[in-house]
Amino acid sequence: MPKIELHHLQFSYPEKSFNLAVENQVFADSMAAIVGQNGAGKSTIFKLLTGLLKATTGTIKVNGTELGELKPADRLKTIGITFQNPDDQLFNATVKREVEWSLSQISSDKAINSQRADQVLEKVGLTEKAEENPYDLSLSERKLLTVATVLAVDPAVYLFDEPMMSLDWPSKQMLTDIFHELSADGHQVITITHDMDWVAAEFSSVAVMEHGRIKFTGAPRELFGDRDLVQRVGLLPPKIMALTQMLGDPKTYLSPEDYQVKHQNM
Amino acid sequence: MDEDKRIILKDINVRYRGADDFQLKHVNATVTAGKIIGIIGNSHSGKSTLCRVLGGVIPNIISAEIDGTCNLLGYSPKDDWQAFNASTGVVLQNPAGQLSGLADTVADELAFDLVNQGLPASFINKRVANVAAQMGLTAQLGQSPESLSGGQMQRLAIGTAIVTQPKILIMDDPTSEMDPVGRKQFFGWLDTVQDTTVFIVSSEIDDLCEVADSIWILKDGELIVHGSPEKVFNHLSAQWRIPEPTAYQLAQRMNWRLDDNRYPVTSAELKEAFDAQN
Numbered sequence: 021m022p023k024i025e026l027h028h029l030q031f032s033y034p035e036k037s038f039n040l041a042v043e044n045q046v047f048a049d050s051m052a053a054i055v056g057q058n059g060a061g062k063s064t065i066f067k068l069l070t071g072l073l074k075a076t077t078g079t080i081k082v083n084g085t086e087l088g089e090l091k092p093a094d095r096l097k098t099i100g101i102t103f104q105n106p107d108d109q110l111f112n113a114t115v116k117r118e119v120e121w122s123l124s125q126i127s128s129d130k131a132i133n134s135q136r137a138d139q140v141l142e143k144v145g146l147t148e149k150a151e152e153n154p155y156d157l158s159l160s161e162r163k164l165l166t167v168a169t170v171l172a173v174d175p176a177v178y179l180f181d182e183p184m185m186s187l188d189w190p191s192k193q194m195l196t197d198i199f200h201e202l203s204a205d206g207h208q209v210i211t212i213t214h215d216m217d218w219v220a221a222e223f224s225s226v227a228v229m230e231h232g233r234i235k236f237t238g239a240p241r242e243l244f245g246d247r248d249l250v251q252r253v254g255l256l257p258p259k260i261m262a263l264t265q266m267l268g269d270p271k272t273y274l275s276p277e278d279y280q281v282k283h284q285n286m
Numbered sequence: 287m288d289e290d291k292r293i294i295l296k297d298i299n300v301r302y303r304g305a306d307d308f309q310l311k312h313v314n315a316t317v318t319a320g321k322i323i324g325i326i327g328n329s330h331s332g333k334s335t336l337c338r339v340l341g342g343v344i345p346n347i348i349s350a351e352i353d354g355t356c357n358l359l360g361y362s363p364k365d366d367w368q369a370f371n372a373s374t375g376v377v378l379q380n381p382a383g384q385l386s387g388l389a390d391t392v393a394d395e396l397a398f399d400l401v402n403q404g405l406p407a408s409f410i411n412k413r414v415a416n417v418a419a420q421m422g423l424t425a426q427l428g429q430s431p432e433s434l435s436g437g438q439m440q441r442l443a444i445g446t447a448i449v450t451q452p453k454i455l456i457m458d459d460p461t462s463e464m465d466p467v468g469r470k471q472f473f474g475w476l477d478t479v480q481d482t483t484v485f486i487v488s489s490e491i492d493d494l495c496e497v498a499d500s501i502w503i504l505k506d507g508e509l510i511v512h513g514s515p516e517k518v519f520n521h522l523s524a525q526w527r528i529p530e531p532t533a534y535q536l537a538q539r540m541n542w543r544l545d546d547n548r549y550p551v552t553s554a555e556l557k558e559a560f561d562a563q564n
Contacts, residue, residue: 057465058435104436104463159379160329185462186379188328188489189529214465217532256466259492259532266553267560276532280539 022083022098022176022208023048024069029078031068040064040232042078049225050203052210053218053240056229057254062212063104065229066179070101082177093126100175104182104212106162107155115157115165116141116150122169140171145194159186167195178202180211184218196222220244220258220274228253245272290360293317293340293454293483298354300335300344300507309335311507312354317500319359319453322476322484324498324515326491328527331504333487334379337458340485341376342367358454359483375447377457381440385431392418392434393427396445403450413449421445422471436463441472454483461490473497495519495531495551503528516555520548 024047031040040061054062067073069080071087080087082098090098103109112118119137120130127133141147144164149157154165163186170178180199184192199209199222213219219226220240228236228243230253236243244250244257256262260273273279293316300310310332317323327333338344342363345352356363361370378384389395396414418424421441426434431442440463447455461469473493476484488494494501495515502512505526511518519534530538533556537549542559550556 057467058437058463158329182463186459190328190527214469216466254465254467256470260536263533263536263553263556266557276535276539279536283540 021048021050021206024177024208024210025079025081026065027079027081029068029080030076031064031073032076038064038232040068042234045227045234045237047208047210047225047227050206050208051199051223052208052225052227053223054210054212054227054229055214055216055219055255060229061232062229063181064232066101066181066212069177069179070099071095096125096173097175099177099179100170100173101179102163102166102170102181102183104185106159106166109166109169110154110162113153114151115146115154118154118165119169119172123172126173136172137168140168143171143198144168145191160188160191163187164191164195167198171198175207177208177210180209182212182214184213184215192218216244216256217258217260217275220260228255230254240274241272244274291319292357293319293359294355294357295339296355296357298339298356299352300332300339301351303349303351307507309507310339313507313509315502315509315512317483319483320481321499322479322486322497324494324501325485325487325504326489326494326501326528327504330506332507333504334458335507336504337376337378337456337485337487339363340454341374341456342370343376346371372450373453375450375452375455377440377443377447377455377460379458379462381436381443381460381463384443385439385446389431391428392423392431392442395431395442396423396427396449398446399450417445417449420448420475422468437461437465437468440464441468444472452482454485455479456485458487459489460486461488461493469493491529492531492533495533496553515551516544516548519551 026042026045029042056062068075110118112121116137119140120133123133123136141150144167146161146164146168154162183195202209223240226240226243227234235253236249244261250257258274260276260279264273264279295313295315298310298313299308301308325333338348339356344350346363346367358370359373361373363370385395386398389398393414396417397410400410400413418427421444423441423445426438434442440460444460461472464472477497498515500512501515501518503510503526519530522528522530531551533553534549534551537556537559542563544550544555544559550559
């Protein structure tokens with residue numbers, strides 16, 4: 021399992037009052053979520069992890085190697101990202117060429133790249149759209165295309181910024197299955213999300229950000245069990261807990277299934 | 287009932303230029319003014335196209351082949367475009383795309399339509415302050431729209447849609463970029479909206495069930511079912527691939543039923559079913 025370490029990381033944007041400061045943070049879980057209010061610094065962390073932004077001070081290490089020391093191709097094989105807005109990263113004339121372009125950054129074998137592109141497009145359900153222009157796709161299809169471009173490169177660590185945004189339910193199910201497959205294959209999946217139901221039901225670890233700081237790292241059950249913390253950092257518990265609390269039950273539940281299991285065993 | 291108190295869609299069919307398939311097929315519905323309609327469906331079900339028809343964007347701004355009758359409170363998008371347009375507020379899927387791009391500040395963006403209408407400055411200032419407060423943007427009034435987060439941008443887009451006090455509000459996935467608290471505030475606000483007919487596309491099934499008078503499910507361009515949230519979700523077909531509300535899932539797992547033997551879909555109904563069982 022890849023291990024990401026952030027030490028004494030500081031960053032601020034010019035002409036903005038926002039400051040990111042992360043003292044010591046380790047990501048070593050196979051499925052980790054980063055949550056927090058809009059503007060908490062979640063996407064900034066991702067941009068620092070991919071080198072799109074450079075920290076003022078501090079270090080980022082993956083498996084003990086400092087990120088800045090990696091050659092570009094090695095870096096792509098180490099960390100891959102999909103942005104919140106797919107239009108920030110799509111620019112080729114066809115869906116397939118978009119995937120092939122990503123592959124061309126790490127391999128010059130066009131035949132293999134073409135084959136690999138077909139495989140990942142099938143994985144995200146876009147085979148029939150392969151020859152279409154990305155901008156003729158729906159927003160959710162463009163999101164899935166960005167996922168395909170990263171799957172093609174197959175980095176050790178996958179960063180997804182709000183991958184579920186604008187996806188319909190079947191696509192959300194498909195993506196969740198893909199995340200679990202990646203995790204089972206030894207990859208690390210780190211996801212920024214506002215979907216607390218998804219975090220509660222599917223993730224092994226969650227980091228909470230507020231005002232550029234990481235305020236909590238631990239299991240979802242631990243986070244959602246701390247009502248004061250959830251409220252303090254501007255989050256909401258998963259919907260199942262809003263309902264069970266309304267029914268007078270103060271315990272922590274991560275899904276309707278979790279509630280059923282606990283009550284059948286009582 | 288008078289035509290001017292209803293929204294009537296009669297056999298609406300829409301096909302975009304160059305497309306083989308129709309994006310909407312034989313859509314029929316009548317809505318009484320003042321109701322909240324939650325629209326759900328998967329990709330390519332026709333949700334955004336329906337929003338464009340309801341907002342008159344099709345055929346007046348986006349050219350497409352459209353037949354059937356669309357009548358909003360007595361106005362037709364073809365024959366009464368000005369009155370139709372004045373009656374509707376539209377929030378599109380991409381909020382940044384619908385801002386004027388000309389305003390230096392959030393306040394100027396909110397004031398844009400009112401200034402164009404030549405309204406007095408004192409009225410505009412009061413209205414802008416009121417809408418900003420409703421959308422939680424008071425602190426951002428002096429900021430540039432480009433400096434806003436995605437969720438704030440969506441709230442600004444909603445603000446620009448409601449600033450003219452339209453009778454009909456059409457919103458396409460308006461909370462997609464909001465954080466959980468922002469989303470909760472939005473649906474709380476929606477619950478307080480009065481004298482306005484609201485069509486809202488959203489994947490937030492739980493929130494929709496709490497506020498909507500009626501749920502419409504679109505599939506492959508057809509309006510396959512519409513009715514109260516309780517009725518719709520108690521007759522959901524697995525083939526439609528639509529998620530169930532959390533209250534419904536919990537009640538079904540625990541076999542908590544309402545008096546009429548249906549499963550609850552809102553928190554109030556869940557409490558009722560829970561109390562009956564325990």
